[in-house]
Amino acid sequence: MTSKADSKPGKTSSKIHATALGGLESIITQLPIIQTLPVPAGSADFEQKRALALEEFASKVPVEYRIPRHYIESPPKDVTPIPRECGILDDIELDITEQYDATALAHAIAAGKLTAVSVAKAFIKRSIICHQISNCLTQWMPELALKRAQELDNYFSRTGKTMGPLHGVPISVKQHIPLADTDSDMGFLATKAHNPQDSLLVAILRSLGAVFYCKTAQPQGIMHIETDGYHGRTLNPHNINLSPGGSSGGEAALIALRGSILGVGTDIGGSIRVPAGFVGIYGFKPTAYTLPMREFVNGAFPAELNILPSTGPMCTSLRDVDLFMHGILSQQPYIQDPRVVPLPWKGLGTDLQVSKTNRLKVGIMFNDGVVQLQPPVLRALLEAQKFLQVSPLVEIKPYKVPSIHEILGMTSKMYVPDGGHSVRQVCEISGEPLHHLTEFNLEGLEPVDAYGIAKLRVSRDAFRIAFSEDWAAQDVDVILSPLHVGPAAAHDTAKYLAYSALWNILDCPAIAFPTSTKVGKKGTEHYAAGDEKPWNELDAHVRALWEEHDYEGAPISLQLSARKHHDGMLIAALDMMRDVLELEQ
Incomplete structure (x- = not known):
């Protein structure tokens, strides 16, 4: 079960790598990686270039950081125990990578309990272990990271x-985001380009003391909630037959395995929240241009004509979301990126003026009126409702989403207004194959002219106005909802995005957060009595997926959303609800 390029007979490298981590010289051989469902093959020329790219990555990995072969040849369904049990990390490195969130780690370093170099070494080592069991990385930069860490220790x-x-x-940073002295791309090998300098957000993080050590996998075209590209397919650590989501799926898998505790993702249809939810971590999508995205995309990105992307943190604790947001916004990024709205950050610690007589009004959305939830997601929502009902500071209300049928019929055109021309062109020229979900997303699309794009915007704005007025009429402060129709999707099956993309269309902040719910053994949970009849073909398809695939071990996360530009209030609201919901962090 190795990646396609790595399984070619006799494919080895004779390069010598002088590792900066242990001072040892190691003969480099191929880097086996667990793969379950192969990605499609392209032209001979493309496959040769792809193999060279994978070989270049593998040549950096010393043999002492390669996991025992039996994990690759006969992998367990749940690979999360492997970093601890494989024997590569010592007790100190295990403690560093497992016992801290980013806030605590920063405090430990500031107190002199840990050095930046010791922390960097631990995460460098663990990240490459994580890559071998989930295929989560696109680049690994130990030398750059250790040089930076030593500079910080010296300072x-x-x-x-x-x-x-x-x-x-x-x-850790998603592959398409420019980071100095690394490559970035748009999910196609042909778009890979070297970045001589940082993008603005990365530069700000670096100025705050961050150490960058790896870049993470994204899907072809950065537009799937499956992470599959020329690097191969990224796996969900809790169940390798499932997806870690996308498009920030590499970040999700890496953080779930504690190869990172704080990463940068992007979200235009659920690309932070869905992967965060699929693996059980926090993922925050701010209102568009709350954070800077200058230089994030090398060239045009047609989807932005009607739906703006966001960037945000993926991490292991809610307070790390606040740390990330406060740190960046304290540097006044609107000066260098005038698209950023210059609002001060008010997150954790914000007084919501909630009391027993003025409670936080939480609307619970049990479905979107189109597709019903798969059983464990409904179970998690009902459990959250039960917890919140006992809180004297929270008022629970049923929330019925306004009709989304009409806007759903327009979303494909909004996301791909050029009809997929640019995607097809880059693949035709380079010989890269269209992946399954790429073809699905482009099926039947034709280019939209300028007038058509303007009409889509009119419809989008009308939907936003109607939704906002209905939100006020239902009198809720925040909306608790599913972030996906089910748990982590089986590979190549995640085709219904309304539960996450809704908040991108509305441009509202939303955060995915983990619950204590996990999927049990296949066949032990069913749709409730009375809900057996599908609402429509989409609903029938989702039900069939639940019966067909094994989702055992998949964590269940939920989503909390607030009105546009109420980003800090959203984080404060979730923090207020955290103890009641019995969240771990």
């Missing part, structure tokens, strides 16, 4: 001060 030793609130904290 701390010389001044007794930290560089900033993220001093020594390792941060």
